[in-house]
Every structure is written in structure tokens, then in C-alpha cells.
Amino acid sequence: MAILRKFHFLINPISGGGQGKVVFNFLPEIMRSMAFGEQEWEREFSIYEQFEEQVKDALANSKCVVVVGGDGTAAAVFDVLLQHEEFRHVKIGLIPLGTGNDLARVLNLYSALVDRGLLYIVRKLIVAPSKSFDLWKINGKFAMANYFSAGIDARIAHDFNRDRKEGKIAGNSVIKNKLHYVKRFFADRSYRLETGDLHITDKSGTKNSFTLADYRTIIVGNIPSFAGGSNPFGKSDVADGLLEVLRIKSIRSFLKAISIGAGNSVMKAKEIEIHLKKDEFIQIDGEDFSGKLEMPIRIEFGGRVEMLHL
Numbered sequence: 447m448a449i450l451r452k453f454h455f456l457i458n459p460i461s462g463g464g465q466g467k468v469v470f471n472f473l474p475e476i477m478r479s480m481a482f483g484e485q486e487w488e489r490e491f492s493i494y495e496q497f498e499e500q501v502k503d504a505l506a507n508s509k510c511v512v513v514v515g516g517d518g519t520a521a522a523v524f525d526v527l528l529q530h531e532e533f534r535h536v537k538i539g540l541i542p543l544g545t546g547n548d549l550a551r552v553l554n555l556y557s558a559l560v561d562r563g564l565l566y567i568v569r570k571l572i573v574a575p576s577k578s579f580d581l582w583k584i585n586g587k588f589a590m591a592n593y594f595s596a597g598i599d600a601r602i603a604h605d606f607n608r609d610r611k612e613g614k615i616a617g618n619s620v621i622k623n624k625l626h627y628v629k630r631f632f633a634d635r636s637y638r639l640e641t642g643d644l645h646i647t648d649k650s651g652t653k654n655s656f657t658l659a660d661y662r663t664i665i666v667g668n669i670p671s672f673a674g675g676s677n678p679f680g681k682s683d684v685a686d687g688l689l690e691v692l693r694i695k696s697i698r699s700f701l702k703a704i705s706i707g708a709g710n711s712v713m714k715a716k717e718i719e720i721h722l723k724k725d726e727f728i729q730i731d732g733e734d735f736s737g738k739l740e741m742p743i744r745i746e747f748g749g750r751v752e753m754l755h756l
Contacts, residue, residue: 516544
């Protein structure tokens with residue numbers, strides 16, 4: 447029987463303006479300084495066309511997989527985890543090099559990176575404890591760890607990703623990305639959901655239905671962080687088997703929610719079904735899913751994983 451590696455670092459080389467390459471280069475020195483032998487850990491750059499196989503290999507041969515990248519890279523790892531229950535015991539770590547880094551914020555990893563630097567967070571993560579963390583399935587296929595949304599915020603994310611692919615964002619720094627997000631907000635501020643229905647099942651099993659027509663957005667959250675650090679949900683337990691659900695009617699309410707929270711407008715749900723027009727703007731964990739989901743959209747509990755945290 448093969449001996450499992452203690453750590454496998456799966457590194458997105460382009461995240462954080464190329465900081466993934468810095469992590470890759472410094473890892474041997476860091477691991478040696480902490481008395482890890484060469485057979486106890488592995489590092490590799492993620493390759494888009496081979497990513498699923500890379501993840502399965504890392505999960506099958508390691509006690510802990512550390513994702514070096516943004517929320518999108520982490521979500522792709524969770525997609526594989528949901529499809530393979532035999533890997534659920536593997537601990538997952540994250541070195542946050544994305545734009546929003548919402549998952550890393552609730553795990554206290556983002557502040558460690560910002561305040562103390564890259565080498566500090568690598569050293570701390572290697573000895574960090576783990577805690578249970580809910581994962582959710584969307585249409586039985588896609589993993590959701592952070593949030594789902596449709597409407598104005600998803601439209602902004604869609605247009606941002608389009609502009610980035612077309613080279614309209616100078617450079618790849620976090621600050622420039624956030625400034626472009628603000629620009630997209632003003633350009634897309636009139637957007638609203640033309641039609642739609644929301645059906646939720648609460649903790650007691652009671653089902654309720656609501657309209658989404660003429661609302662600005664529907665946001666479903668698993669963690670108390672949204673769109674780069676705002677918290678419209680208030681208190682949120684990441685391992686309670688429940689989601690926070692928020693319908694927002696106006697731009698004023700949207701800005702209020704992301705600045706100080708939505709208060710009593712937040713609903714709790716253990717299962718959700720959403721009906722929208724086929725080409726509606728949608729995002730999952732900050733990644734553009736517009737046109738990729740069949741209707742209706744069903745969100746249900748997918749299981750728990752162990753996440754490293756500080």
C-alpha cells in the first residue's frame with residue numbers, strides 16, 4: 447500500500463498576478479525549514495485541460511490538498527470532491543490569490559496573507575487545524591462553497607470576466623480588478639430580473655414560494671462573506687446544513703445589504719429551487735455560470751469536508 451503524502455500543493459500559476467509561481471518556487475525552502483522530507487509533500491501547477499485528473503490524483507495520494515489560487519480554483523476542487531465521496535476525508539487548505547477571496551476570509555486566511563505576507567501564511571497553514579464545512583450541490587453537478595446569485599451582481603461578474611478575457615483590464619493586480627468591478631457596477635446598475643420564482647424548504651420542512659420578477663438579485667449564501675468581503679447575511683454557520691437566502695428589490699437595498707447587512711430580510715433554507723429565464727446572468731462562488739445551468743436550478747446539501755483554518 448502506497449504511503450500517503452502529508453501535503454499536495456495544487457497551484458494556479460496565473461492567480462494573483464503570478465504569485466502562484468512565487469509560492470511554487472519558495473515551497474522547497476519552507477518545507478525543508480519545517481523538517482518535511484521530499485517524499486512527504488508534492489507541488490504542481492494546475493493545467494486547465496488536465497485539472498480534474500490532477501485533483502483526483504492529489505486527493506487519492508495525500509492527507510491534505512492545499513489549493514493555491516482563488517475561489518474559482520477551490521470550487522473546481524470541490525466539484526471533484528462532490529463526485530467522489532471516497533475522498534471526503536482529505537483535508538483541504540487554501541492559499542488565497544484570487545480577487546474576492548471570500549472563502550479565505552471566513553477561514554481567517556486572507557487577513558493572514560494581507561497582514562503578514564505569503565511566506566507566513568504557508569508556514570501557518572501547514573500546522574493549522576481543520577473544521578467541518580458544508581458543500582452544496584447545484585443541479586446535482588456543480589459544487590457551491592460560498593454563494594450563488596442571479597441578477598445585477600452576476601451581470602457585473604459576467605461583464606468583468608468578459609472584459610478581462612478581451613484584455614480591457616490593464617495588468618492583473620487585485621486593486622485594478624476591484625476598480626474595474628466598480629466601473630462595471632455603474633455601467634450595469636439598471637439591470638434587474640425580468641421574471642423568476644423562488645421556492646425554499648426551511649429547517650422544519652415547510653415550503654414557501656416567492657416571486658423574483660423585477661427584483662435586482664437573488665443571493666444564496668453558505669458563508670458570511672460575499673463579493674470580496676461584504677456580509678449581507680449577518681451570522682452564518684458554515685456547518686449547519688442551512689443556507690441564507692436574500693431577495694433584493696432596489697439598488698438602495700443592494701448597497702445597504704453589502705455595506706451593513708440585510709437584517710431580517712434574510713431567510714434560512716435547507717433546499718432551494720429557482721426558476722429563471724434560460725439566459726439569465728448567474729454566478730457560483732464568483733465564477734460566471736450564465737447559460738450553463740438548466741432550469742429549474744436546484745440547490746441541495748452535498749456533504750461536508752474538513753477545511754484548514756487559522
